[in-house]
Amino acid sequence: MRPMKTKEHLLDGVPELLILRLLAREEMYGYQLMSEIHRRSKGAFEFGEGCIYPVLHRLVKQKMLLERQQEVSGRTRRYYRLSVAGTKRLAKLESTWGQVSDTVAACGLEVCHG
Amino acid sequence: MDNASILAELRAALRRQGVWGPRAERLMHDWQEHVDEDTSRRVEAGAGPDAAREAAWQALGRPNVLAARAGCELASGSWLGRRPWVGGLALPVAGWVTLVCATSLLFSWVMSLFGGFEALGRGDATSLRVMLGCWQATSNWLPWLAAMAWLGRIAVRMPGGWKLYWITAIVLTAFAPSIWMVVHLPQHGPRSGSLMLYAIGLPGVIVKVMADLFGHGSSWLGWFRGASVHLGPLIQTSIMALGTVAFYGRMSGSYRQAATSAGAIVLYLIVALVGLGFATL
Numbered sequence: 001m002r003p004m005k006t007k008e009h010l011l012d013g014v015p016e017l018l019i020l021r022l023l024a025r026e027e028m029y030g031y032q033l034m035s036e037i038h039r040r041s042k043g044a045f046e047f048g049e050g051c052i053y054p055v056l057h058r059l060v061k062q063k064m065l066l067e068r069q070q071e072v073s074g075r076t077r078r079y080y081r082l083s084v085a086g087t088k089r090l091a092k093l094e095s096t097w098g099q100v101s102d103t104v105a106a107c108g109l110e111v112c113h114g
Numbered sequence: 115m116d117n118a119s120i121l122a123e124l125r126a127a128l129r130r131q132g133v134w135g136p137r138a139e140r141l142m143h144d145w146q147e148h149v150d151e152d153t154s155r156r157v158e159a160g161a162g163p164d165a166a167r168e169a170a171w172q173a174l175g176r177p178n179v180l181a182a183r184a185g186c187e188l189a190s191g192s193w194l195g196r197r198p199w200v201g202g203l204a205l206p207v208a209g210w211v212t213l214v215c216a217t218s219l220l221f222s223w224v225m226s227l228f229g230g231f232e233a234l235g236r237g238d239a240t241s242l243r244v245m246l247g248c249w250q251a252t253s254n255w256l257p258w259l260a261a262m263a264w265l266g267r268i269a270v271r272m273p274g275g276w277k278l279y280w281i282t283a284i285v286l287t288a289f290a291p292s293i294w295m296v297v298h299l300p301q302h303g304p305r306s307g308s309l310m311l312y313a314i315g316l317p318g319v320i321v322k323v324m325a326d327l328f329g330h331g332s333s334w335l336g337w338f339r340g341a342s343v344h345l346g347p348l349i350q351t352s353i354m355a356l357g358t359v360a361f362y363g364r365m366s367g368s369y370r371q372a373a374t375s376a377g378a379i380v381l382y383l384i385v386a387l388v389g390l391g392f393a394t395l
Binding site for chain 2 (some may be wrong): 030032034042049051053054055056057058059062074076077078
């Protein structure tokens with residue numbers, strides 16, 4: 001198994017992973033995305049609602065997401081969807097997340113049986 | 115707190131994080147849109163408009179936290195942003211040194227154009243002397259100004275923020291007056307002019323050593339034209355470097371300074387060897 005970088009903070013990549021996963025299913029706008037994260041995680045992640053937008057903007061800048069604008073009730077709403085690069089990035093993040101999860105689970109088993 | 119004052123506070127917090135212009139406006143738009151949407155949902159659920167808006171702003175997050183998060187996220191989107199010491203310190207210093215070398219080369223090229231200076235009339239010669247004097251003063255400080263402008267543009271949005279900016283500014287300002295270019299115009303026929311780089315103090319010696327990597331401008335131009343490179347300037351600089359370092363070490367009298375001096379000597383020897391290697395190609 002390829003060794004994983006451990007210097008990053010444990011939850012640093014979680015908002016990015018959640019965003020990419022949700023946008024892989026369907027196109028969403030910021031508020032909708034935040035509500036979905038809140039609903040599906042049952043409020044487990046306590047990062048501020050506004051913190052999701054800088055992540056979205058970074059992902060757009062890195063061409064992981066594509067965006068379009070739409071007028072709704074006199075307001076301009078930005079919809080985001082996954083690009084090809086974003087799909088690859090999601091696969092990579094999920095693989096890394098799987099490795100972390102498996103390793104943590106394996107360590108737990110050793111402790112239980114030790 | 116009303117909507118306008120919260121937006122003003124957000125904008126100011128973003129500016130402190132080095133996020134302004136279109137990037138800041140985009141974020142402000144998205145946050146405002148989020149709050150509007152949240153407010154309308156809360157109103158639909160039965161809350162009063164003012165209370166709903168206040169609750170929506172609270173749920174969004176405090177301006178300082180939002181701005182700090184935005185600064186980190188946007189910086190981490192670029193290679194330089196993920197390496198603040200490269201973008202905020204190493205690159206400006208390296209850029210400054212390169213600019214010093216580039217301006218010295220440019221200077222020597224212009225000198226070569228005026229090789230027939232002694233043929234000019236007295237009035238023209240005076241005008242040319244004044245013009246070159248102004249240019250000389252400009253080119254002595256231009257690299258420093260360029261480095262500071264670059265820093266002003268990028269350093270503030272790095273995680274190090276203004277603190278890193280001031281550290282770098284002090285480092286650059288310590289180096290900037292430490293090396294000075296003086297042109298002696300060719301008044302006694304072609305090739306009688308010269309370009310002198312004066313080094314002042316230990317920082318000057320280090321910068322001059324780096325400049326020597328490229329050789330003295332006029333020598334390199336001569337080398338490109340097939341003439342041999344004179345080793346005189348390198349030997350002269352070597353003696354000056356050793357003398358300055360010995361004097362500096364003796365005056366300071368501390369282990370730290372001695373180590374710095376030794377480091378400068380080692381750096382000089384490496385660069386001088388590389389320079390000699392180029393010269394004998």
